[in-house]
Amino acid sequence: MNTDQPQVANKPPKPISGTKRMIMAKAADLFAEKGFSAVGTTEVGEVVGLGKGALYYHIGSKGDLLYVIMTDYMATLIESGRAIVQDTTDTRERIEQLSRSFMETMFSNRSAMTVCFREIHSLNIDLQENVVQLHGDYQEIWEKTFEEGAKRGECRSVNRIECKALLGMYFYSFLWVKTNGSATGEEISDNFAGIVLDAVGIGR
Protein backbone atom coordinates (compact mmCIF):
# COMPACT_ATOMS: atom_id res chain seq x y z
CA MET A 1 0.00 0.00 0.00
CA ASN A 2 1.13 3.49 -0.76
CA THR A 3 0.39 5.95 2.01
CA ASP A 4 2.06 8.94 0.35
CA GLN A 5 0.27 11.35 -1.91
CA PRO A 6 1.62 10.96 -5.45
CA GLN A 7 0.38 13.37 -8.08
CA VAL A 8 -3.27 12.80 -8.88
CA ALA A 9 -4.39 11.95 -12.39
CA ASN A 10 -6.34 15.10 -13.09
CA LYS A 11 -3.49 17.50 -12.31
CA PRO A 12 -1.04 18.24 -15.11
CA PRO A 13 1.85 15.86 -14.45
CA LYS A 14 5.25 17.27 -13.57
CA PRO A 15 7.84 16.70 -16.30
CA ILE A 16 9.82 13.52 -15.61
CA SER A 17 13.62 13.86 -15.60
CA GLY A 18 15.86 11.60 -17.68
CA THR A 19 17.23 9.97 -14.53
CA LYS A 20 13.73 9.28 -13.26
CA ARG A 21 12.76 7.76 -16.62
CA MET A 22 15.81 5.50 -16.47
CA ILE A 23 14.89 4.41 -12.92
CA MET A 24 11.27 3.80 -13.96
CA ALA A 25 12.29 1.62 -16.92
CA LYS A 26 14.73 -0.51 -14.92
CA ALA A 27 12.41 -0.80 -11.93
CA ALA A 28 9.51 -1.80 -14.22
CA ASP A 29 11.69 -4.59 -15.65
CA LEU A 30 12.57 -5.75 -12.12
CA PHE A 31 8.96 -5.61 -10.90
CA ALA A 32 7.73 -7.42 -14.03
CA GLU A 33 10.35 -10.15 -13.60
CA LYS A 34 10.15 -10.72 -9.83
CA GLY A 35 6.91 -9.13 -8.64
CA PHE A 36 6.60 -5.75 -6.91
CA SER A 37 6.63 -7.10 -3.35
CA ALA A 38 9.75 -9.22 -3.98
CA VAL A 39 11.88 -6.22 -5.00
CA GLY A 40 13.23 -3.82 -2.35
CA THR A 41 14.47 -0.27 -2.92
CA THR A 42 18.02 -1.50 -2.18
CA GLU A 43 17.84 -3.75 -5.25
CA VAL A 44 16.38 -0.95 -7.37
CA GLY A 45 19.22 1.31 -6.20
CA GLU A 46 21.84 -1.30 -7.10
CA VAL A 47 20.41 -1.87 -10.58
CA VAL A 48 20.24 1.84 -11.38
CA GLY A 49 23.56 2.64 -9.67
CA LEU A 50 22.21 5.07 -7.11
CA GLY A 51 22.48 5.21 -3.31
CA LYS A 52 19.36 5.29 -1.17
CA GLY A 53 19.36 9.08 -0.73
CA ALA A 54 19.70 9.82 -4.44
CA LEU A 55 17.11 7.17 -5.31
CA TYR A 56 14.51 8.59 -2.93
CA TYR A 57 15.26 12.10 -4.22
CA HIS A 58 14.20 10.97 -7.69
CA ILE A 59 11.34 8.59 -6.97
CA GLY A 60 9.90 9.40 -3.54
CA SER A 61 8.70 6.09 -2.05
CA LYS A 62 8.57 2.67 -3.71
CA GLY A 63 4.80 3.13 -3.87
CA ASP A 64 5.26 6.44 -5.74
CA LEU A 65 7.55 4.66 -8.16
CA LEU A 66 4.93 1.93 -8.78
CA TYR A 67 2.25 4.54 -9.35
CA VAL A 68 4.26 6.59 -11.83
CA ILE A 69 5.23 3.40 -13.72
CA MET A 70 1.54 2.46 -13.96
CA THR A 71 0.34 5.87 -15.07
CA ASP A 72 3.08 7.31 -17.25
CA TYR A 73 2.42 5.09 -20.28
CA MET A 74 -1.28 5.85 -19.97
CA ALA A 75 -0.45 9.59 -19.98
CA THR A 76 1.61 9.00 -23.14
CA LEU A 77 -1.27 7.13 -24.79
CA ILE A 78 -3.74 9.88 -23.88
CA GLU A 79 -1.48 12.70 -25.04
CA SER A 80 -0.75 10.99 -28.33
CA GLY A 81 -4.40 10.01 -28.84
CA ARG A 82 -5.65 13.55 -28.21
CA ALA A 83 -3.12 14.94 -30.66
CA ILE A 84 -4.28 12.45 -33.31
CA VAL A 85 -7.94 13.40 -32.85
CA GLN A 86 -7.03 17.08 -32.96
CA ASP A 87 -4.85 16.85 -36.07
CA THR A 88 -6.90 14.34 -38.08
CA THR A 89 -10.58 14.31 -38.95
CA ASP A 90 -11.01 11.28 -41.20
CA THR A 91 -12.24 8.33 -39.12
CA ARG A 92 -10.19 5.73 -40.97
CA GLU A 93 -7.01 7.78 -40.52
CA ARG A 94 -7.77 8.37 -36.85
CA ILE A 95 -8.23 4.64 -36.26
CA GLU A 96 -5.05 3.74 -38.15
CA GLN A 97 -3.06 6.34 -36.25
CA LEU A 98 -4.53 5.45 -32.86
CA SER A 99 -3.64 1.83 -33.57
CA ARG A 100 -0.07 2.79 -34.50
CA SER A 101 0.27 4.99 -31.41
CA PHE A 102 -0.98 2.21 -29.13
CA MET A 103 1.43 -0.36 -30.51
CA GLU A 104 4.40 2.01 -30.30
CA THR A 105 3.59 2.81 -26.68
CA MET A 106 2.98 -0.85 -25.86
CA PHE A 107 6.29 -1.94 -27.41
CA SER A 108 8.19 0.64 -25.31
CA ASN A 109 6.28 0.00 -22.09
CA ARG A 110 5.70 -3.71 -21.90
CA SER A 111 7.14 -4.14 -18.40
CA ALA A 112 5.13 -1.17 -17.15
CA MET A 113 1.93 -2.70 -18.58
CA THR A 114 2.75 -6.07 -17.01
CA VAL A 115 3.28 -4.36 -13.66
CA CYS A 116 0.09 -2.32 -14.03
CA PHE A 117 -2.14 -5.32 -14.73
CA ARG A 118 -0.55 -7.47 -12.07
CA GLU A 119 -0.17 -4.96 -9.25
CA ILE A 120 -3.09 -2.57 -9.51
CA HIS A 121 -4.59 -4.14 -6.36
CA SER A 122 -1.40 -3.11 -4.45
CA LEU A 123 -2.37 0.56 -4.82
CA ASN A 124 -4.68 2.19 -2.32
CA ILE A 125 -8.23 2.70 -3.53
CA ASP A 126 -7.82 6.39 -4.50
CA LEU A 127 -4.82 5.63 -6.65
CA GLN A 128 -6.58 2.63 -8.21
CA GLU A 129 -9.37 5.01 -9.15
CA ASN A 130 -6.87 7.38 -10.75
CA VAL A 131 -5.55 4.53 -12.90
CA VAL A 132 -9.10 3.56 -13.87
CA GLN A 133 -9.79 7.24 -14.66
CA LEU A 134 -6.80 7.33 -17.02
CA HIS A 135 -8.16 4.26 -18.82
CA GLY A 136 -11.51 6.06 -19.04
CA ASP A 137 -9.81 9.17 -20.48
CA TYR A 138 -8.15 7.02 -23.12
CA GLN A 139 -11.40 5.26 -23.93
CA GLU A 140 -13.05 8.65 -24.49
CA ILE A 141 -10.64 9.32 -27.36
CA TRP A 142 -11.83 6.19 -29.18
CA GLU A 143 -15.47 6.90 -28.29
CA LYS A 144 -15.16 10.41 -29.71
CA THR A 145 -13.60 8.96 -32.87
CA PHE A 146 -16.52 6.56 -33.34
CA GLU A 147 -19.17 9.14 -32.38
CA GLU A 148 -17.86 11.81 -34.73
CA GLY A 149 -17.33 9.17 -37.43
CA ALA A 150 -20.94 8.02 -37.12
CA LYS A 151 -22.21 11.62 -37.20
CA ARG A 152 -20.31 12.24 -40.42
CA GLY A 153 -21.54 8.95 -41.88
CA GLU A 154 -17.99 7.56 -42.03
CA CYS A 155 -18.68 4.61 -39.72
CA ARG A 156 -21.64 2.98 -38.06
CA SER A 157 -22.70 3.78 -34.52
CA VAL A 158 -20.55 1.89 -32.00
CA ASN A 159 -21.90 1.11 -28.54
CA ARG A 160 -19.87 1.22 -25.32
CA ILE A 161 -19.53 -2.57 -25.03
CA GLU A 162 -18.11 -2.76 -28.55
CA CYS A 163 -15.72 0.10 -27.85
CA LYS A 164 -14.47 -1.55 -24.64
CA ALA A 165 -14.17 -4.92 -26.40
CA LEU A 166 -12.03 -3.39 -29.16
CA LEU A 167 -9.84 -1.58 -26.63
CA GLY A 168 -9.45 -4.84 -24.68
CA MET A 169 -8.02 -6.38 -27.84
CA TYR A 170 -5.30 -3.71 -27.76
CA PHE A 171 -4.59 -3.82 -24.03
CA TYR A 172 -4.35 -7.62 -23.97
CA SER A 173 -1.74 -7.55 -26.74
CA PHE A 174 1.19 -6.82 -24.40
CA LEU A 175 0.83 -10.41 -23.17
CA TRP A 176 1.47 -12.05 -26.52
CA VAL A 177 2.77 -9.69 -29.20
CA LYS A 178 6.44 -10.53 -29.73
CA THR A 179 8.74 -7.59 -30.27
CA ASN A 180 11.23 -9.98 -31.88
CA GLY A 181 8.65 -11.91 -33.94
CA SER A 182 8.49 -12.04 -37.72
CA ALA A 183 5.76 -9.39 -38.03
CA THR A 184 6.81 -5.75 -37.69
CA GLY A 185 5.07 -3.38 -35.29
CA GLU A 186 3.46 -1.72 -38.31
CA GLU A 187 2.04 -5.00 -39.62
CA ILE A 188 0.65 -5.86 -36.21
CA SER A 189 -0.86 -2.39 -35.88
CA ASP A 190 -2.42 -2.68 -39.35
CA ASN A 191 -3.95 -6.06 -38.48
CA PHE A 192 -5.53 -4.59 -35.36
CA ALA A 193 -6.70 -1.47 -37.19
CA GLY A 194 -8.19 -3.71 -39.90
CA ILE A 195 -10.32 -5.51 -37.31
CA VAL A 196 -11.56 -2.19 -35.92
CA LEU A 197 -12.27 -0.81 -39.41
CA ASP A 198 -14.28 -3.91 -40.28
CA ALA A 199 -16.08 -3.88 -36.93
CA VAL A 200 -17.23 -0.27 -37.37
CA GLY A 201 -18.32 -0.74 -40.97
CA ILE A 202 -15.53 1.18 -42.70
CA GLY A 203 -13.76 -1.87 -44.11
CA ARG A 204 -10.12 -2.15 -45.07
Add this chain to the structure above:
Amino acid sequence: MNTDQPQVANKPPKPISGTKRMIMAKAADLFAEKGFSAVGTTEVGEVVGLGKGALYYHIGSKGDLLYVIMTDYMATLIESGRAIVQDTTDTRERIEQLSRSFMETMFSNRSAMTVCFREIHSLNIDLQENVVQLHGDYQEIWEKTFEEGAKRGECRSVNRIECKALLGMYFYSFLWVKTNGSATGEEISDNFAGIVLDAVGIGR
Protein backbone atom coordinates in the same frame (compact mmCIF):
# COMPACT_ATOMS: atom_id res chain seq x y z
CA MET B 1 6.73 -21.96 -6.45
CA ASN B 2 5.10 -25.31 -6.66
CA THR B 3 7.53 -28.18 -6.24
CA ASP B 4 4.91 -30.92 -6.41
CA GLN B 5 3.81 -32.59 -9.61
CA PRO B 6 0.20 -31.62 -10.33
CA GLN B 7 -1.51 -33.32 -13.24
CA VAL B 8 0.00 -32.20 -16.54
CA ALA B 9 -2.11 -30.54 -19.18
CA ASN B 10 -1.95 -33.28 -21.80
CA LYS B 11 -3.19 -36.07 -19.53
CA PRO B 12 -6.95 -36.46 -19.20
CA PRO B 13 -7.78 -34.59 -16.00
CA LYS B 14 -9.16 -36.52 -13.04
CA PRO B 15 -12.78 -35.66 -12.28
CA ILE B 16 -13.00 -32.91 -9.65
CA SER B 17 -15.19 -33.63 -6.61
CA GLY B 18 -17.92 -31.26 -5.46
CA THR B 19 -15.94 -30.44 -2.31
CA LYS B 20 -12.84 -29.66 -4.33
CA ARG B 21 -14.87 -27.39 -6.64
CA MET B 22 -16.23 -25.54 -3.62
CA ILE B 23 -12.69 -25.11 -2.24
CA MET B 24 -11.41 -23.94 -5.64
CA ALA B 25 -14.15 -21.31 -5.97
CA LYS B 26 -13.69 -19.91 -2.46
CA ALA B 27 -9.89 -19.99 -2.68
CA ALA B 28 -9.99 -18.25 -6.08
CA ASP B 29 -12.09 -15.47 -4.53
CA LEU B 30 -9.59 -15.15 -1.66
CA PHE B 31 -6.56 -15.16 -3.97
CA ALA B 32 -8.20 -12.63 -6.31
CA GLU B 33 -9.04 -10.35 -3.38
CA LYS B 34 -5.80 -10.53 -1.39
CA GLY B 35 -3.14 -11.99 -3.70
CA PHE B 36 -1.95 -15.60 -3.70
CA SER B 37 1.09 -15.01 -1.48
CA ALA B 38 -0.95 -13.15 1.16
CA VAL B 39 -3.33 -16.09 1.74
CA GLY B 40 -2.21 -19.09 3.80
CA THR B 41 -3.77 -22.55 3.78
CA THR B 42 -5.05 -21.88 7.32
CA GLU B 43 -7.18 -19.04 5.98
CA VAL B 44 -8.40 -21.19 3.07
CA GLY B 45 -9.32 -23.93 5.57
CA GLU B 46 -11.25 -21.46 7.73
CA VAL B 47 -13.22 -20.05 4.81
CA VAL B 48 -14.19 -23.48 3.49
CA GLY B 49 -14.76 -24.93 6.97
CA LEU B 50 -12.16 -27.71 6.77
CA GLY B 51 -9.24 -28.63 9.01
CA LYS B 52 -5.74 -28.84 7.61
CA GLY B 53 -5.80 -32.62 7.10
CA ALA B 54 -9.10 -32.62 5.22
CA LEU B 55 -8.05 -29.59 3.16
CA TYR B 56 -4.78 -31.19 2.05
CA TYR B 57 -6.66 -34.41 1.26
CA HIS B 58 -8.76 -32.50 -1.25
CA ILE B 59 -6.30 -30.02 -2.73
CA GLY B 60 -2.77 -31.37 -2.21
CA SER B 61 -0.50 -28.34 -1.71
CA LYS B 62 -1.41 -24.65 -2.03
CA GLY B 63 0.57 -24.69 -5.30
CA ASP B 64 -1.57 -27.57 -6.60
CA LEU B 65 -4.66 -25.56 -5.70
CA LEU B 66 -3.37 -22.52 -7.60
CA TYR B 67 -2.60 -24.67 -10.64
CA VAL B 68 -5.99 -26.36 -10.75
CA ILE B 69 -7.73 -22.97 -10.35
CA MET B 70 -5.71 -21.62 -13.29
CA THR B 71 -6.31 -24.60 -15.57
CA ASP B 72 -9.81 -25.84 -14.80
CA TYR B 73 -11.67 -23.00 -16.53
CA MET B 74 -9.39 -23.40 -19.54
CA ALA B 75 -10.28 -27.11 -19.63
CA THR B 76 -13.95 -26.11 -19.55
CA LEU B 77 -13.46 -23.65 -22.41
CA ILE B 78 -11.62 -26.26 -24.48
CA GLU B 79 -14.15 -29.02 -23.84
CA SER B 80 -17.07 -26.73 -24.67
CA GLY B 81 -15.29 -25.31 -27.74
CA ARG B 82 -14.46 -28.74 -29.14
CA ALA B 83 -18.06 -29.86 -28.68
CA ILE B 84 -19.29 -26.77 -30.55
CA VAL B 85 -16.94 -27.39 -33.48
CA GLN B 86 -17.96 -31.06 -33.55
CA ASP B 87 -21.69 -30.42 -33.41
CA THR B 88 -21.89 -27.35 -35.66
CA THR B 89 -20.52 -26.74 -39.14
CA ASP B 90 -21.76 -23.30 -40.08
CA THR B 91 -19.05 -20.72 -39.36
CA ARG B 92 -21.44 -18.03 -38.15
CA GLU B 93 -23.10 -20.46 -35.73
CA ARG B 94 -19.75 -21.70 -34.49
CA ILE B 95 -18.58 -18.14 -33.78
CA GLU B 96 -21.82 -17.22 -32.04
CA GLN B 97 -21.71 -20.35 -29.91
CA LEU B 98 -18.00 -20.02 -29.09
CA SER B 99 -18.69 -16.46 -28.02
CA ARG B 100 -21.57 -17.58 -25.80
CA SER B 101 -19.50 -20.39 -24.31
CA PHE B 102 -16.62 -18.02 -23.52
CA MET B 103 -18.85 -15.50 -21.78
CA GLU B 104 -20.62 -18.17 -19.73
CA THR B 105 -17.28 -19.59 -18.59
CA MET B 106 -15.88 -16.13 -17.89
CA PHE B 107 -18.88 -15.11 -15.82
CA SER B 108 -18.54 -18.24 -13.65
CA ASN B 109 -14.75 -18.07 -13.33
CA ARG B 110 -13.87 -14.44 -12.98
CA SER B 111 -11.79 -14.87 -9.81
CA ALA B 112 -9.94 -17.81 -11.38
CA MET B 113 -9.13 -15.70 -14.45
CA THR B 114 -7.94 -12.83 -12.25
CA VAL B 115 -5.70 -15.24 -10.35
CA CYS B 116 -4.42 -16.82 -13.57
CA PHE B 117 -3.41 -13.52 -15.16
CA ARG B 118 -1.89 -12.12 -11.99
CA GLU B 119 -0.07 -15.18 -10.66
CA ILE B 120 1.10 -17.17 -13.66
CA HIS B 121 4.70 -16.12 -12.86
CA SER B 122 4.32 -17.83 -9.44
CA LEU B 123 4.16 -21.24 -11.17
CA ASN B 124 7.34 -23.09 -12.04
CA ILE B 125 8.32 -22.97 -15.69
CA ASP B 126 6.89 -26.41 -16.61
CA LEU B 127 3.50 -25.55 -15.17
CA GLN B 128 3.57 -22.12 -16.84
CA GLU B 129 4.12 -23.94 -20.12
CA ASN B 130 1.13 -26.19 -19.42
CA VAL B 131 -1.05 -23.11 -18.94
CA VAL B 132 0.29 -21.60 -22.17
CA GLN B 133 -0.39 -24.93 -23.90
CA LEU B 134 -4.02 -24.86 -22.76
CA HIS B 135 -4.37 -21.36 -24.22
CA GLY B 136 -2.84 -22.72 -27.44
CA ASP B 137 -5.32 -25.61 -27.47
CA TYR B 138 -8.18 -23.16 -27.09
CA GLN B 139 -6.80 -20.92 -29.82
CA GLU B 140 -6.69 -23.94 -32.17
CA ILE B 141 -10.47 -24.26 -31.90
CA TRP B 142 -10.94 -20.72 -33.20
CA GLU B 143 -8.23 -21.19 -35.83
CA LYS B 144 -9.95 -24.35 -37.07
CA THR B 145 -13.24 -22.47 -37.21
CA PHE B 146 -11.71 -19.72 -39.36
CA GLU B 147 -9.70 -22.14 -41.55
CA GLU B 148 -12.66 -24.39 -42.30
CA GLY B 149 -14.88 -21.34 -42.79
CA ALA B 150 -12.45 -19.88 -45.32
CA LYS B 151 -12.19 -23.22 -47.15
CA ARG B 152 -15.97 -23.38 -47.45
CA GLY B 153 -16.09 -19.75 -48.55
CA GLU B 154 -18.08 -18.76 -45.46
CA CYS B 155 -15.48 -16.29 -44.19
CA ARG B 156 -12.28 -14.72 -45.37
CA SER B 157 -8.87 -16.10 -44.49
CA VAL B 158 -7.82 -15.01 -40.98
CA ASN B 159 -4.15 -14.81 -40.06
CA ARG B 160 -2.68 -15.79 -36.70
CA ILE B 161 -2.22 -12.21 -35.48
CA GLU B 162 -5.87 -11.46 -36.19
CA CYS B 163 -6.97 -14.65 -34.44
CA LYS B 164 -4.89 -13.83 -31.35
CA ALA B 165 -6.12 -10.24 -31.38
CA LEU B 166 -9.76 -11.37 -31.43
CA LEU B 167 -9.14 -13.88 -28.64
CA GLY B 168 -7.41 -11.16 -26.61
CA MET B 169 -10.63 -9.18 -26.83
CA TYR B 170 -12.40 -12.07 -25.11
CA PHE B 171 -9.76 -12.82 -22.49
CA TYR B 172 -9.43 -9.17 -21.49
CA SER B 173 -13.17 -8.93 -20.86
CA PHE B 174 -13.01 -10.44 -17.36
CA LEU B 175 -11.41 -7.16 -16.26
CA TRP B 176 -14.32 -4.93 -17.20
CA VAL B 177 -17.51 -6.84 -18.06
CA LYS B 178 -19.92 -6.30 -15.20
CA THR B 179 -22.00 -9.29 -14.19
CA ASN B 180 -24.47 -6.90 -12.55
CA GLY B 181 -24.47 -4.33 -15.37
CA SER B 182 -27.44 -3.42 -17.53
CA ALA B 183 -26.42 -5.64 -20.47
CA THR B 184 -27.15 -9.36 -20.16
CA GLY B 185 -24.47 -11.97 -20.77
CA GLU B 186 -26.19 -12.80 -24.05
CA GLU B 187 -26.12 -9.20 -25.25
CA ILE B 188 -22.44 -8.90 -24.37
CA SER B 189 -21.70 -12.17 -26.12
CA ASP B 190 -23.62 -11.02 -29.21
CA ASN B 191 -21.66 -7.75 -29.31
CA PHE B 192 -18.38 -9.65 -29.21
CA ALA B 193 -19.54 -12.19 -31.80
CA GLY B 194 -20.67 -9.30 -34.02
CA ILE B 195 -17.16 -7.84 -33.99
CA VAL B 196 -15.68 -11.23 -34.93
CA LEU B 197 -18.28 -11.78 -37.67
CA ASP B 198 -17.51 -8.35 -39.15
CA ALA B 199 -13.76 -8.87 -38.83
CA VAL B 200 -13.86 -12.18 -40.72
CA GLY B 201 -16.12 -10.88 -43.48
CA ILE B 202 -19.33 -12.68 -42.53
CA GLY B 203 -21.14 -9.61 -41.22
CA ARG B 204 -23.96 -9.53 -38.69
